[in-house]
Amino acid sequence: MIHSLDPRMNRLGLPDAPATAAAKEALDQFGTYEVFHQKKEGTPYVYVGPVHAPSADVAFLFAKEQYSRRFACTGLWVVPTSAITVTAYVGDQESAYDTLPLLPTSQAPTPPPIDDTAEEEAAYAAGEEDYDVFHLKKRGKAHQHVGKVRASSPADALQVAKAVFGEQRPVVNVWVARSADFLRSDDEDRDIWATTPEKKYRDAISYKVQDRIEKFKQEGLGQTEA
Amino acid sequence: MYGSASTHDQPTTATTGLENEDPILLAEFEARIARGEKIEPSDWMPALYRKQLTRMIEQHAHSEIIGSLPEGTWITRAPGFRRKMAQMAKVQDEVGHAQLLYSAAETLGKTREQMLIDLINGKSKYSNVFNYPTPTWADSNVISWLIDAGAIVNQLANAKGSYGPYCRALDRICAEEAFHLKYGHDAVVHLATGTPIQRKMIQEALNRWWPAIMTFFGPSDKMSVHTEILMRWKVKMASNDECRNQFLDMYVPKIWEIGLTLPDPNLRKNEETGQWEFTEPDWEDFKRVINGDGPCNAERIAVRRAAEENGAWVRRALLTPKMQYVRPLA
Numbered sequence: 001m002i003h004s005l006d007p008r009m010n011r012l013g014l015p016d017a018p019a020t021a022a023a024k025e026a027l028d029q030f031g032t033y034e035v036f037h038q039k040k041e042g043t044p045y046v047y048v049g050p051v052h053a054p055s056a057d058v059a060f061l062f063a064k065e066q067y068s069r070r071f072a073c074t075g076l077w078v079v080p081t082s083a084i085t086v087t088a089y090v091g092d093q094e095s096a097y098d099t100l101p102l103l104p105t106s107q108a109p110t111p112p113p114i115d116d117t118a119e120e121e122a123a124y125a126a127g128e129e130d131y132d133v134f135h136l137k138k139r140g141k142a143h144q145h146v147g148k149v150r151a152s153s154p155a156d157a158l159q160v161a162k163a164v165f166g167e168q169r170p171v172v173n174v175w176v177a178r179s180a181d182f183l184r185s186d187d188e189d190r191d192i193w194a195t196t197p198e199k200k201y202r203d204a205i206s207y208k209v210q211d212r213i214e215k216f217k218q219e220g221l222g223q224t225e226a
Numbered sequence: 227m228y229g230s231a232s233t234h235d236q237p238t239t240a241t242t243g244l245e246n247e248d249p250i251l252l253a254e255f256e257a258r259i260a261r262g263e264k265i266e267p268s269d270w271m272p273a274l275y276r277k278q279l280t281r282m283i284e285q286h287a288h289s290e291i292i293g294s295l296p297e298g299t300w301i302t303r304a305p306g307f308r309r310k311m312a313q314m315a316k317v318q319d320e321v322g323h324a325q326l327l328y329s330a331a332e333t334l335g336k337t338r339e340q341m342l343i344d345l346i347n348g349k350s351k352y353s354n355v356f357n358y359p360t361p362t363w364a365d366s367n368v369i370s371w372l373i374d375a376g377a378i379v380n381q382l383a384n385a386k387g388s389y390g391p392y393c394r395a396l397d398r399i400c401a402e403e404a405f406h407l408k409y410g411h412d413a414v415v416h417l418a419t420g421t422p423i424q425r426k427m428i429q430e431a432l433n434r435w436w437p438a439i440m441t442f443f444g445p446s447d448k449m450s451v452h453t454e455i456l457m458r459w460k461v462k463m464a465s466n467d468e469c470r471n472q473f474l475d476m477y478v479p480k481i482w483e484i485g486l487t488l489p490d491p492n493l494r495k496n497e498e499t500g501q502w503e504f505t506e507p508d509w510e511d512f513k514r515v516i517n518g519d520g521p522c523n524a525e526r527i528a529v530r531r532a533a534e535e536n537g538a539w540v541r542r543a544l545l546t547p548k549m550q551y552v553r554p555l556a
Binding site: 002023024066069070091141199202208 | 258263264265266268269299308311312315318319322325326329332337338339340342343346347359360361390393394395398401402404405407408409411412415416418419483484485524525528529531532534538541544545546549550551552553554555556
């Protein structure tokens with residue numbers, strides 16, 4: 001049996017030389033969700049990373065723990081990785097929109113009119129949906145939310161995004177995902193973000209170690225030695 | 227914490243396999259890195275780049291998970307409520323870092339299931355320092371301060387590396403580490419400026435840990451295998467000896483200033499060369515321990531395995547049939 005300095009380990013009665021562990025089954029660690037956070041109210045949502053989770057609700061809880069535990073956060077979105085459509089990655093000076101298939105002018109989408117309720121209702125009735133659009137401005141940085149578009153498919157959403165946001169440069173990579181596929185924190189639940197300031201022991205500045213060192217030096221090294 | 231720059235089993239020139247790569251794609255790949263752009267998961271990359279990065283990020287992730295065990299064991303016995311809370315927060319951070327790193331490694335194609343099982347079966351390595359025990363609270367403090375400090379030296383260097391997902395993970399990790407370093411320093415200073423018994427306790431812990439700390443950055447460059455290509459590809463950002471020297475430069479003065487000593491009579495800075503001189507660590511012993519024969523190897527793996535196996539039924543219960551695996555994006 002394993003002998004540990006920690007009595008709790010010893011109580012587990014772990015074997016010294018266990019048999020080789022069998023390979024894990026597929027999806028033992030579940031699928032993944034991609035997570036976006038908002039650092040401050042009114043600022044765009046930014047990609048923070050993935051979490052492995054069995055459902056969107058659990059993904060949200062894991063994401064809150066993983067990505068909002070230490071620093072200010074005012075909102076969180078999670079979306080299944082499989083729901084995101086990704087363009088090619090291009091160089092830091094280029095635009096990923098240039099890699100999309102070119103449509104004949106007659107088919108090229110025009111930016112949808114803003115606040116035109118009648119036209120909006122007709123589009124939704126015809127099967128169009130909202131998509132969220134994210135840009136990566138520089139390789140190695142994080143994707144940032146730039147807005148929503150209305151479209152009939154992910155490929156269409158990319159074309160509409162190009163019409164709406166295509167002037168922005170550089171755009172190294174674009175993600176689009178159906179807005180309905182996101183699980184988002186509610187505004188009325190914003191109290192859940194208020195816990196960080198209570199945890200001062202997690203801040204480097206709450207350790208005033210230099211004061212103690214200075215005092216120790218003034219009193220003279222080794223004075224405390226027996 | 228806890229990544230150490232040296233990945234074990236680095237390639238030799240004979241095994242780089244570069245002659246099998248498409249020369250045009252390879253040239254474009256190298257040109258991208260040379261002009262300072264990061265590599266993203268869907269980009270073309272040489273097989274060796276993928277293999278070395280996977281191994282390095284995976285080892286880093288395992289080091290975070292295993293490294294949280296010796297400190298985790300002290301949470302319930304940390305002196306006072308505030309230290310318990312802080313120690314718990316730090317351990318939680320380290321486990322969170324492992325999650326970030328496993329995901330970054332996953333973007334290169336190795337599944338998390340495979341990484342977890344390779345750790346349990348001893349196929350993948352982790353930082354060798356965690357194969358040593360933490361018999362006292364002071365030992366835990368030495369890890370919190372100096373092992374974390376060493377890891378930060380590495381991680382700040384690696385955050386300038388060429389692989390996008392690893393950089394994103396490291397930026398976040400480095401931001402969280404600021405508290406660990408201060409917390410660890412505070413804990414060590416508290417004992418070092420305390421009663422004679424406290425001073426003795428921290429000095430003894432430091433003496434126990436110093437040989438392991440000196441091996442933290444991996445074997446000396448003199449004996450380290452060929453890493454030129456990994457430097458050119460910005461997989462490895464600084465040599466083992468450069469990292470070690472930087473660490474000694476930053477932390478030996480801080481150790482001496484609180485009246486502690488280091489158990490190496492040859493440790494001194496050569497003011498002419500700017501390099502620290504020290505007794506060469508026992509690399510044979512290092513090899514022996516990393517290959518499984520250290521005081522805590524079996525315990526670390528057994529504890530990790532028990533956690534993994536005890537959670538299996540929960541994961542099975544939560545699995546839904548329509549779930550599909552897609553590699554994380556970035």
